[in-house]
Amino acid sequence: MDLRDAISEHVRDGMTVSLEGFTHLIPFAAGHELIRQGRRDLTLVRMTPDLIYDQLIGMGCARKLIFSYGGNPGVGSLHRFRDAVENGWPQPLEIVEHSHAGLANAYAAGAANLPFGVLRGYAGTDLVEHNEQVAFVDCPFTGEQLSAVRAVRPDVTVIHAQQADRHGNVMLWGLAGVQKEAVLAAEVAIATVEEIVDELEARPHSVVLPAWTIAAVCHVPGGAHPSYAAGYSTRDNDFYSAWDEIARDRERFSEWMREHVLSKDEVPA
Amino acid sequence: MDLRDAISEHVRDGMTVSLEGFTHLIPFAAGHELIRQGRRDLTLVRMTPDLIYDQLIGMGCARKLIFSYGGNPGVGSLHRFRDAVENGWPQPLEIVEHSHAGLANAYAAGAANLPFGVLRGYAGTDLVEHNEQVAFVDCPFTGEQLSAVRAVRPDVTVIHAQQADRHGNVMLWGLAGVQKEAVLAAEVAIATVEEIVDELEARPHSVVLPAWTIAAVCHVPGGAHPSYAAGYSTRDNDFYSAWDEIARDRERFSEWMREHVLSKDEVPA
């Protein structure tokens, strides 16, 4: 399926959308397509907003962000995220802020069709008072108090994977992040893939999402750049570093997006 | 390490012991060693007691059983388990009875160092009133009532795996059951393995338990028989069928155990 069609069919303004991938396999091409189609008022969910949500936020696609770590890993700030939170540019951004463990368990609860997940952590931190999706429960056996996170159930989850077969089964391998949970927690899932193969062959650390869990598979080689797909590409660390300068300035950011995203057609940056 | 030494060093009378493996990779040799060493008053934990606990129960090793399905899969009853529950032979057996989902989540909670796990299910069933390790919790966000299971934390978990390397890292593959959770929930874990290799090589669906999670690795080829180790053996379905006759009669059972377990030395049945 064409990525353009998959996005326009499944993602509407105001929806809750998760583009997952923990450093590895981030679905940049799908994020760019959301930008090109001008989606607005999205609630974006991602553990690490990373450059992809920096771009979506800077382009005014997001009303709300549910996240757990908003930095440029190994580089520094996400300037568009910061500008939105600090100065409301290009529009105010409501934030719902978890720890990694909290948001991972919120996805896992969603995938298990449970209304909440239980974990240690949060106690004593200021995260609790600023996030209504965190609460406490008492263990019915020991009385110990634990934290609870409200399940995340995205309307649409998008992932990037290495392969799909002709039946639409999707396989990824390497660092698998929370993609399985994010896909299974969602109403609808879309996968972009590096390659369509006749037959998937299980391999070390491979994760398969059966065709009946994925609404649309789109063939988008390089769709994770500047993130990477193990076996197909390597992380473009230079671009991650360069982004710091690009995103620091509103003008330069907008210009870069015009040149590299808005004027392109399904080609990753 | 010698299996005899591993068992005698780590398992003492009265302990809570889990020998896991879901149809595949059941640690029979270790169970037989427990019988030979005459362990008593054990609390045995296993989702499917299977023939291995039928043998331990019939030999009087168990005071209590925590389980979720006490049948001979595809064959019928576990007669020694039934005789203990129905007639208290050779001694009364206290039972704590879960559903599969309940006990699996009890292991998972134990492995996560949480006092309880949350799931759907149990509501409306009579399991609840007969199992104090099941309770209910209210979702702090939606008010929905869900069931909770008390974490299982065995003193010792024993598993059988295909391979270990010379550092003591253990690898299994194929149907992985709840072994990872059972190992990580336990105070101490013992693994019997088919083969010791120089270097583990990850393969499709392989699960590695690092050396620092396993107290003792014992080289016991065939240690899962009549269960199996994918890549090394196949399930001895004939023995599972034959067990029905052997275990039906107390005398015949005792004789079989004398001949095939008590008089042997670390040789699986």
Place this chain on the structure above:
Amino acid sequence: MSVGEAVEVTPEELMTINAARELRDGQVCLVGVGPPNAAANLARRLQAPGCVLVYESGAIGAQPVRLPLSIGDDDLAATALELVSVVEMFNLWIGGGRIDVGFLGAAQIDPHANLNTTAIGSYEQPKVRLPGAGGAPEIAACAKSVIVIARQSPRVFVEKLDFVTSLAHREGHTVVITDLGVLRPGSDGELELVALHPGVEVEQAREATGWDLRVADDLERTEPVTQRELDELRELRASARR
């Protein structure tokens, strides 16, 4: 037992074939040992080649060549699209509501299709201690629909269960297939006889039920077992012994 014109079938074959007929292409089926296993694999050889088999042992999309004897056979793992841990199977796949059809059996079934697989007699001092719950409570609670396979007799179809192991009473979601016919819950949840197998009379079904059995106004007949259905089932069964 003589059914329809010519084909001779055992009660278990009759139940298995009628259960197999319930399955549709593309459905995701959670399969246990015994008749469910045979029914699901039979359906894949007949009208539902694209029926997806899921085993609680962790095999998703298994395509066993031979009929597996246990749900943990290597053939299931080796042919599966994916393997997952048992915890993941129950939490993300069964609990997550991804099973279209779950199969259940029972030693006792009540008028609302609740099931007992735990004990006959009292729980503390059972006359017969049964295997217990296994995956049944969650399959009953979380699968989109449930097929119960059970021989119909007053000892099995009882007014009140000795022990409630699983609740499979959700309306429109449950079908009970017996050696005499087919039952489905009515609008109030009580089971109703909706079809009889060829050659079976209503009175037989009533006598084989431990309560006053409701019979649908438009009681139907199940289609006679065809030679093809029987041949495929027997070949499947034989394959398990090879």
Place this chain on the structure above:
Amino acid sequence: MSVGEAVEVTPEELMTINAARELRDGQVCLVGVGPPNAAANLARRLQAPGCVLVYESGAIGAQPVRLPLSIGDDDLAATALELVSVVEMFNLWIGGGRIDVGFLGAAQIDPHANLNTTAIGSYEQPKVRLPGAGGAPEIAACAKSVIVIARQSPRVFVEKLDFVTSLAHREGHTVVITDLGVLRPGSDGELELVALHPGVEVEQAREATGWDLRVADDLERTEPVTQRELDELRELRASARR
């Protein structure tokens, strides 16, 4: 900055090398990006070759040849003993209490070693919006011990945090390594200066702390950085750029 006799090091090198010295062979270390990453990999090249590196991205027992730039580099996955999902990493490995040493950084640290990585100024209208929690709260709560690496200045070492992101104040479990020296919590949990790096005076440390800094009676000196430590660290750093 001149340290000891001869070796010239930057403040970050000084902190990294002193953090690396804390690690012991066989310890399981949860490693983040930046100095922790360098410190843990440096320790593996020096006194702790058997130190086990765990990355929250899911790599257990990673043995990167080059210093990884992000915690999700392919080199980590390719050399790891095992890969797990992020949910499993946080629940079974970090939450399960299997980490011996966790590394944390902070924009602000208070007298009880609580950490702020969320925001400077008010939360709703921050002067500086920082990345946020990440894995820090659970690492702080669940690791058996914690090493905090932070440049010592009154802006960082503050009496009261603008935001409490993580609580790392458990007695005996925390060490704070700065460019001036080493701090550990005393019996009441308040941080105490226990060592100064060579050439640093107590007064410098006091001035660089936003509260009245406690100094241990038996204040020690850290060992001067050796040429070998520095060479290994610089080679490691250079490897990241290759």
